[in-house]
Amino acid sequence: MALMEMVIQGVSTRKVAEITKKLCGTTFSKSTVSALCSNLDDQVLDFNRRPLTQKYAFVYADAILFKVHRGHVVTSNSLLVAIGIDPSGRREVLGFDSRLIKKSGVVTV
DSSP: OHHHHHHHTTOOHHHHHHHHHHHHSOOOOHHHHHHHHHHHHHHHHHHHHSOOOSOOSEEEEEEEEEEEEETTEEEEEEEEEEEEEOTTSOEEEEEEEEEEBOTTSOBOO
């Protein structure tokens, strides 16, 4: 799980392999790290596609902007999050998605 967290935080698969070698004395290949992250992708899809059966008094959306490094290219992305508040005041993340911000500054959903 810590491997997945490193990748979520933007650590490259190569760097994850280096870190696990130093900390654990063993390495995970880039393909192993990628395979673990692929599993994480499936979990995110399942979470976002789950049925919402709760009733919500309020629903709101928010976004955070961040930079993503892919190879030698840096792009601007956003993480969109939908949050529901039930009648008792309990908050729940309803779904989330990451999107590329186009040069015009527009986020497409």
